[in-house]
Amino acid sequence: xxxxxxxxxxxxxxxxxxxxxxxxxxxxxxxxxxxxxxxxxxxxxxxxxxxxxxxxxxxxxxxxxxxxxxxxxxxxxxxxxxxxxxxxxxxxxxxxxxxxxxxxxxxxxxxxxxxxxxxxxxxxxxxxxxxxxxxxxxxxxxxxxxxxxxxxxxxxxxxxxxxxxxxxxxxxxxxxxxxxxxxxxxxxxxxxxxxxxxxxxxxxxxxxxxxxxxxxxxxxxxxxxxxxxxxxxxxxxxxxxxxxxxxxxxxxxxxxxxxxxxxxxxxxxxxxxxxxxxxxxxxxxxxxxxxxxxxxxxxxxxxxxxxxxxxxxxxxxxxxxxxxxxxxxxxxxxxxxxxxxxxxxxxxxxxxxxxxxxxxxxxxxxxxxxxxxxxxxxxxxxxxxxxxxxxxxxxxxxxxxxxxxxxxxxxxxxxxxxxxxxxxxxxxxxxxxxxxxxxxxxxxxxxxxxxxxxxxxxxxxxxxxxxxxxxxxxxxxxx
Amino acid sequence: xxxxxxxxxxxxxxxxxxxxxxxxxxxxxxxxxxxxxxxxxxxxxxxxxxxxxxxxxxxxxxxxxxxxxxxxxxxxxxxxxxxxxxxxxxxxxxxxxxxxxxxxxxxxxxxxxxxxxxxxxxxxxxxxxxxxxxxxxxxxxxxxxxxxxxxxxxxxxxxxxxxxxxxxxxxxxxxxxxxxxxxxxxxxxxxxxxxxxxxxxxxxxxxxxxxxxxxxxxxxxxxxxxxxxxxxxxxxxxxxxxxxxxxxxxxxxxxxxxxxxxxxxxxxxxxxxxxxxxxxxxxxxxxxxxxxxxxxxxxxxxxxxxx
Numbered sequence: 136x137x138x139x140x141x142x143x144x145x146x147x148x149x150x151x152x153x154x155x156x157x158x159x160x161x162x163x164x165x166x167x168x169x170x171x172x173x174x175x176x177x178x179x180x181x182x183x184x185x186x187x188x189x190x191x192x193x194x195x196x197x198x199x200x201x202x203x204x205x206x207x208x209x210x211x212x213x214x215x216x217x218x219x220x221x222x223x224x225x226x227x228x229x230x231x232x233x234x235x236x237x238x239x240x241x242x243x244x245x246x247x248x249x250x251x252x253x254x255x256x257x258x259x260x261x262x263x264x265x266x267x268x269x270x271x272x273x274x275x276x277x278x279x280x281x282x283x284x285x286x287x288x289x290x291x292x293x294x295x296x297x298x299x300x301x302x303x304x305x306x307x308x309x310x311x312x313x314x315x316x317x318x319x320x321x322x323x324x325x326x327x328x329x330x331x332x333x334x335x336x337x338x339x340x341x342x343x344x345x346x347x348x349x350x351x352x353x354x355x356x357x358x359x360x361x362x363x364x365x366x367x368x369x370x371x372x373x374x375x376x377x378x379x380x381x382x383x384x385x386x387x388x389x390x391x392x393x394x395x396x397x398x399x400x401x402x403x404x405x406x407x408x409x410x411x412x413x414x415x416x417x418x419x420x421x422x423x424x425x426x427x428x429x430x431x432x433x434x435x436x437x438x439x440x441x442x443x444x445x446x447x448x449x450x451x452x453x454x455x456x457x458x459x460x461x462x463x464x465x466x467x468x469x470x471x472x473x474x475x476x477x478x479x480x481x482x483x484x485x486x487x488x489x490x491x492x493x494x495x496x497x498x499x500x501x502x503x504x505x506x507x508x509x510x511x512x513x514x515x516x517x518x519x520x521x522x523x524x525x526x527x528x529x530x531x532x533x534x535x536x537x538x539x540x541x542x543x544x545x546x547x548x549x550x551x552x553x554x555x556x557x558x559x560x561x562x563x564x565x566x567x568x569x570x571x572x573x574x575x576x577x578x579x580x581x582x583x584x585x586x587x588x589x590x591x592x593x594x595x596x597x598x599x600x601x602x603x604x605x606x607x608x609x610x611x612x613x614x
Numbered sequence: 615x616x617x618x619x620x621x622x623x624x625x626x627x628x629x630x631x632x633x634x635x636x637x638x639x640x641x642x643x644x645x646x647x648x649x650x651x652x653x654x655x656x657x658x659x660x661x662x663x664x665x666x667x668x669x670x671x672x673x674x675x676x677x678x679x680x681x682x683x684x685x686x687x688x689x690x691x692x693x694x695x696x697x698x699x700x701x702x703x704x705x706x707x708x709x710x711x712x713x714x715x716x717x718x719x720x721x722x723x724x725x726x727x728x729x730x731x732x733x734x735x736x737x738x739x740x741x742x743x744x745x746x747x748x749x750x751x752x753x754x755x756x757x758x759x760x761x762x763x764x765x766x767x768x769x770x771x772x773x774x775x776x777x778x779x780x781x782x783x784x785x786x787x788x789x790x791x792x793x794x795x796x797x798x799x800x801x802x803x804x805x806x807x808x809x810x811x812x813x814x815x816x817x818x819x820x821x822x823x824x825x826x827x828x829x830x831x832x833x834x835x836x837x838x839x840x841x842x843x844x845x846x847x848x849x850x851x852x853x854x855x856x857x858x859x860x861x862x863x864x865x866x867x868x869x870x871x872x873x874x875x876x877x878x879x880x881x882x883x884x885x886x887x888x889x890x891x892x893x894x895x896x897x898x899x900x901x902x903x904x905x906x907x908x909x910x911x912x913x914x915x916x917x918x919x920x921x
Contacts, residue, residue, distance in 0.1 A: 264887060364775045365863040422752030424868070425775030434753050568886050576867035584775060584868070608652065608888050 177250070179500050187222070189283045190502045190509065197229030198503040201242060203258035207318065207490065209234035211520040212256070215511045219503075222510070226503075239263050246273055251495035254504035256317070258490050265314060266610045268493070269307045275494040276311040280505040286513035293509060298550070300559045301488050301529045308613055315508055316488020318520075319527040321447045321467055321546040322372035323484060327457075328464035328541075330357075330438050338468040340481050342409055345471045349418035352441055360413055361440035363431040364424030364584065368575030370410070371560070373444035376485040377470035378406045379558040383478035391561045392613050393604040398597040405473055407582065407589035414585050424584035432456070436463070450542035451525055466545035469553065484553040485560065488529055565612045566603055573599040642900075649894040654887045667894035677895060679870040680878045681902070683781055687788075687854055687874065688906060692845035695789050696838060699796025702731060704830060706797065707804045708812065709822055718812045728801065731794040739791065739853060743860035746787040750774050750861075775863055777871035784857050784872055792848065796841055803837040804830060839914040846906050850899065851876060875899045 184191040198219070202209040209232070216232050235241045238257055245251045246263075251273075257263050268274055281294040281302060294302060298319055305314035324338075331337060334352055339345040349359030363369050379387045382402020389397035413419050420440040423431060429452075435443040436456035443449070450457070450465055457463045469484045494504040510516055517530040518537055525540050527547065534547055550557075562570040578595045581587040587595070603609055649667055653660040671677050706720040706727055721727075734742060749756040750773035761769045774780050811829050820828065831838070848854070855876035859865045866873035866881070875895060882892035 364772070364868075367863075420753070421770060422758070422772060422775075425750065425752035425772040425863070427747075430751055430753060439753075568881070572864060572866065572881075576864035577869055580775075580863065580867065581777075581869050584772065586777070586869075608891060609886070 177499055181502060186284075186289065188506075190279060190506050192223060192502045192506045193500065194223045195225040195229075196500045196503060197231065198226060198254075198500055198507065199252040199498075200230075200232045200254045200504070200507065201238070201252045201256070202232065202234040203238055203256040203490070204234035204236050205259050207520075207524045207526065211516070211523050212511070214519050215507060215516045218510045218513075218516060219507050222506075246495065246497075249497050250499075251497055252504075253494065253498040253500045254507055255493050255495065256490055257314075257493050262491075265491070266307070266612075269313050270610075273496050274313040275496050275498065275501045275505075276313065277305065277315055277494065277505065277508075278310075278312055280315070280508055281312060283505075283509060286509060293512060296512065296531055297529050298486070298488075298531045299555055299557045300486070303614070304488050304559060304561075305491075314491045314493055316491050316529055317508075317511060318489035319486065319529050320489050321484065321486045321527070321549060322445070323376070323549065324373045324442045324468040324470065325435075325445045325449055325542070326442050326466055326468060327436075327438070327460070328466050329460070329462045330441055334441075338466070339471050342471045342473045346412070346416070346418075348441070349413065349416070353416075353418060357438065358420035358440040359418035360442045361420035361423045361426070361431045361435050362444055362583065363426055363428040364580055365427040366571075366575070367580030367583065368563070368571040369428065369444050370575070370579045370583065371444075371563070371570070372446055372485065373470055374406060374410060374579070375560045375562075376483055376558050377409070377473075378402050379485075379560075380470050380479045380481075380483040381405050381473050381477050384558050387558055387560045388614060390600070391565065393566075393600050393611065395601070396597065398593050398600060402478075403593060404589060407592060409473060411582060411589045414583055419583065424580065428452075436460075442468075447526060447542065447546050450540060463541075465540075465542035467542065467549050469549055479556055482549070482552040482554070483556040483558060484549055486550060486553070486557050487559045489526075561612065561614060566609065568609075569599060569603045573603075645893045645896055648890055649897050651890045653890040653893075660890065663890070667891045670891065671894060671898060676870055676873060677878065677898075680866075680873040680875045680895075681898075683871075683873055684850055684854070684875045684899075684902065686781065687785065687849040688846055688902070691785060691788060691849040692842050694785075695792050695845055696796060696841055698789065698793045699800055699841070700831070700834075700838070702727075702793070702797045703800035703804060704822075704826055707801055708825065708830060718809060718816075728797065731797045733794065734791050735794045735798075737791070739856045740860055742787060742791045743857050746783070746790075747774070747861050750783055774861060774872075775868055777868045780862060780868060780871045784861050787861065788849075788853065788857055792845065796845075799837060799841060800834060803834045807833045835914075839910070842914065843907055843910055846910065847903060850903055850906070855880065875902070 179193045179196040181191045182188060182193040182196075188194070198216075200212065200216070202212045212234075213232055216230060220227055220230060236259055238255070238259055239262070242251065242255060242263065246268075257265070281297075282292050285291045285293050285296045288296075301316055301319070302312055304316055305312040307313060326338065331348075334348065334355070334357075336348050336351070339348050345359075352359055375387060378400075379402075382400055382405075386397070386400045386402050389400070390403075420431075420434055426434065431443060432445070432449060432453045433456055434440055436453050436459070438460070447467070457465060469482050472481050492508055494501050494508075498504055511520075512528070512530050514530065514533045517528040517533045520526070520528050521534060521537060521539070521543070525543055527534070527543065527550075539547060562574075574596050577599065578587065578592040582589060582592040604611070648660075650662055650664060651660040652663045652666075706724040708718050709721060737745075752758055752770060752772050752775065755773070757773065758770050761767065771779060773783050807830065811833075812825060815825050815829055854874045858872050858874050858877050859880070862868075862872040864872075866877055876899065879892045879895045879899065882888045882895060
């Protein structure tokens with residue numbers, strides 16, 4: 136046979152050229168992915184700053200918004216967009232709003248390519264990791280927005296109209312605020328006022344009253360508490376503010392910062408002992424360790440147990456079961472006082488933001504993105520959100536004149552009572568594995584099922600926290 | 615022409631080999647490569663960290679809990695499933711009372727049983743897992759309701775919520791979901807065994823036990839061995855992952871009682887953003903699987919009976 140393996144020089148050149156044609160675009164794609172800077176400066180020009188336009192939005196520039204299409208849908212954002220167009224009619228036709236459940240897969244290529252949207256609701260299961268976004272300098276500092284006057288009261292900065300803790304939640308150790316949480320969740324002990332009335336009781340403000348009420352309920356065959364034993368990380372919703380109430384917010388701060396022996400604080404022990412007593416005295420619904428969140432909420436809504444640790448979404452999530460009892464009268468309670476020497480007053484509550492909004496660093500119209508957020512934080516848009524999805528927004532107040540569903544109304548009352556005594560443990564958004572699996576399933580669940588004493592649980596949790604601190608693959612935060 | 619033979623063969627094999635290399639071999643190699651990096655899975659930035667990930671494995675209690683549970687599944691699941699499958703298949707095909715004319719036959723109504731056994735096979739894994747999850751619900755589930763109904767109201771286990779029995783509960787669901795397939799597989803194998811063998815054995819006065827161990831099992835050995843490997847890999851791979859993920863507390867709990875290797879890989883990659891470490895766990899899973907296959911093939915080797 137001939138020498139098929141040889142080819143002449145011209146072939147070689149041709150092949151090399153062909154390779155080059157394939158390789159060059161591939162290289163540029165790769166570098167676009169890795170570098171991201173190749174997009175160049177394609178920002179729109181700033182508009183004229185005025186009282187009506189404090190952020191100096193370019194009135195005729197387009198706006199590109201991507202919303203997470205989750206439990207809250209996207210209608211509230213579309214409505215706010217309508218308001219935006221009223222302010223800037225010249226932008227008509229150039230404002231685009233899309234909603235998706237796949238935030239990361241939709242947006243990652245755009246971030247990498249340097250052409251991200253102007254405003255993103257970075258939420259849901261495919262949430263992009265905030266630590267990475269901040270560390271890679273992908274976000275716009277929202278300080279300009281926070282210092283702009285609010286839509287409703289030009290004499291007030293947006294910053295001052297927000298609920299306590301919202302601004303801090305959007306910061307990562309520095310002065311810049313990278314995230315604005317739009318929704319607002321209240322955590323605590325959820326109960327039915329009518330079920331308590333049946334026992335001639337009110338919500339117990341002290342732990343002694345709590346135990347007495349549970350004993351009374353037990354005699355009638357009703358359990359005091361239930362919780363989703365399959366997801367024991369619901370317990371902290373009432374347990375963490377309880378710890379803060381006993382020992383002060385400082386204890387939770389130390390826990391969040393993974394400080395050595397943070398969990399050995401006497402307040403933690405006192406709170407754990409109190410909850411463990413619920414189990415030991417038989418005040419926890421039997422079988423709770425094997426229930427998931429929907430099953431435990433069902434048992435609770437059916438009146439098999441009085442109290443459940445949960446967040447304000449429970450009103451929406453259990454709506455069907457609650458509706459079976461038209462006089463259910465859902466309410467949320469703050470952690471009861473353990474003793475007179477508690478460091479924080481009764482009413483201390485865990486409340487924090489949800490639905491994190493970001494303005495990408497490379498957004499073409501970052502001012503427009505922030506302006507839309509400013510509009511969303513107006514009373515009108517905020518009330519629209521509350522009415523549509525039964526959840527509070529980060530705008531402080533703004534519920535006047537609205538008929539709130541019972542749970543949300545009681546959350547509002549609880550927030551007012553708490554005042555500045557709002558705690559916001561960050562374990563659950565900073566160290567997910569530690570909070571949910573290790574502390575939740577590995578220790579709290581075991582303790583409440585009676586398989587571990589509070590001392591053992593604390594020891595185990597402290598070790599988990601230490602392990603996380605020493606784990607170089609986990610990004611650390613401080614507050 | 616002799617030296618052209620290999621080239622000729624290679625010509626035919628080139629394409630399939632290339633496809634195999636691209637889609638099967640290269641992911642393995644890549645995974646092994648990533649296991650030496652600190653890749654997060656969220657950004658293309660990564661650097662080599664040598665054996666750090668593997669060193670970390672040795673210190674990771676959760677990893678060892680997962681290994682323990684995976685190996686338990688690996689050892690017990692095939693034994694239980696295949697034994698049940700063999701038993702049922704034998705009863706359906708051979709174990710029945712003798713009827714006129716037919717030399718052997720199944721128990722009465724064996725056709726209906728076959729359909730019944732195979733039924734779980736048409737349900738998808740998540741549905742089976744959910745069904746069992748409802749049955750295990752300690753508050754309103756079928757099992758505890760049954761205990762109450764028969765006067766055992768004091769026995770109310772937490773089932774999936776109890777670390778002592780959670781893994782067994784998950785395993786029971788996996789057996790239930792898989793045994794039907796082996797009943798059908800072994801039934802097919804048994805129907806290809808010549809009836810003369812049974813006839814001769816029966817004439818010699820063999821009972822059911824004898825015919826099973828002397829005729830059925832030896833002639834079915836190849837099928838059993840295949841089933842064994844298949845079941846073992848199922849105990850290590852996505853099926854175990856799906857059952858544990860859906861059914862168990864946490865998931866992976868209570869207290870890591872049901873954590874298995876594939877689930878741990880998933881959690882490390884998609885929840886914790888530690889894809890490099892996850893691939894190291896994946897590589898260890900690969901090793902366990904390979905050792906298992908080698909051991910089974912080695913132990914299962916015996917003289918092939920021809921008929």
